[in-house]
Amino acid sequence: MARRYPVQVKCFAGIKLVRGLFALSVFAVFSCVVAGCDRLSAGTADAPFVRCPKLDAPKAREWKVGSVGLKTHDRDLELTGLTPPFAIAAFAGPAPGKGLTPADLATVRGASPKLVIVLGGLGDTEADVLATSRALATLTVPVLVVQGGRDRPAFVSAALEGLETENVIDASALWRVRIGQDVLVPLSGASHGRYAIDETACGHALDDVKALAAGLGARPQKERRFLVAWEAPGQGGAFAVARDSRGVDTGDADLAELARRIEAPGGLFAWPNVRAGEPAAQGGATRIASGQAAADFQLVVPRIAGPALALSSGGALPPSAALLTLDEAGLRLDSLLPTPPVATVLH
Numbered sequence: 001m002a003r004r005y006p007v008q009v010k011c012f013a014g015i016k017l018v019r020g021l022f023a024l025s026v027f028a029v030f031s032c033v034v035a036g037c038d039r040l041s042a043g044t045a046d047a048p049f050v051r052c053p054k055l056d057a058p059k060a061r062e063w064k065v066g067s068v069g070l071k072t073h074d075r076d077l078e079l080t081g082l083t084p085p086f087a088i089a090a091f092a093g094p095a096p097g098k099g100l101t102p103a104d105l106a107t108v109r110g111a112s113p114k115l116v117i118v119l120g121g122l123g124d125t126e127a128d129v130l131a132t133s134r135a136l137a138t139l140t141v142p143v144l145v146v147q148g149g150r151d152r153p154a155f156v157s158a159a160l161e162g163l164e165t166e167n168v169i170d171a172s173a174l175w176r177v178r179i180g181q182d183v184l185v186p187l188s189g190a191s192h193g194r195y196a197i198d199e200t201a202c203g204h205a206l207d208d209v210k211a212l213a214a215g216l217g218a219r220p221q222k223e224r225r226f227l228v229a230w231e232a233p234g235q236g237g238a239f240a241v242a243r244d245s246r247g248v249d250t251g252d253a254d255l256a257e258l259a260r261r262i263e264a265p266g267g268l269f270a271w272p273n274v275r276a277g278e279p280a281a282q283g284g285a286t287r288i289a290s291g292q293a294a295a296d297f298q299l300v301v302p303r304i305a306g307p308a309l310a311l312s313s314g315g316a317l318p319p320s321a322a323l324l325t326l327d328e329a330g331l332r333l334d335s336l337l338p339t340p341p342v343a344t345v346l347h
Helices: 005-035 102-111 126-136 153-161 206-216 253-262
Strands: 061-065 068-073 076-080 086-091 115-119 143-146 168-170 176-179 182-187 202-204 224-229 266-269 298-300 320-327 330-338
Touching (some): 086 102, 086 330, 143 182, 182 206, 182 253
Parallel strands (some): 182 224, 224 266
Antiparallel strands (some): 068 076
């Protein structure tokens, strides 16, 4: 028995350790439930994120921004007064650079788009998010914001609530943005929180993707659907927007499955930026030129300000916005609008 005693001590110690770890896990889960947080582990116990698609739906209301009518109901937003063909400006926000100024949007404003889409990156600090939101509010058209992996919903919500205008709309928790027979399908945040910069940043889980697919249901015959997500789908062809120049697929498989289920082969995205500014069609099987429209048009948009985007080809995409047209043939890229350089003050 004397020889067995040390083994029994180790066994009892192991049992105590397991019980202790279990108790800590239960306490952590219980604490999250009591606090009301709706977060999901991204594979490790120390990497939670905010489930942005589960944020509260906007209140039902109707209002106007210029000549465009807006109506929210449940998780749907309907825009009226936009008849194809019309121009759309789309870009990612300035993060990790500083917040936007109205001057950063000069070329966007000069192009007179009827709709602006911002795919994440509003700012890494509360002050930067506020500055970007105020700059976007100077535009005279609806601005749809879909939060990404760098965005903190608390900062975005506070900034938008403090605006004096009603043209900047957080579409992060919407299922549909309807424009006639065309439907934009937002999906906010980083898939499984992989790129969420901290536990308060935006992400989505597989359950959110499934809920979105179920909520949308089968695509009506005359309806066209486009994904509008921060992260691009994977599983594309040689020229897919998320496949780098070496052939590595850097996109998300869940989004690829979502696109198939809801029949939304086209879309606009902001990450990864391996082929930013290079449109593709047919699931990435073909590269298409500027000015060429397609119902399955896909594009990773540029960043409007801040650092240039490093491309997998070895090049860089300077700060700019994508000027697009939505018409009967689908989406097309007309041009990239360069952001005005920052003025240098000499002393």
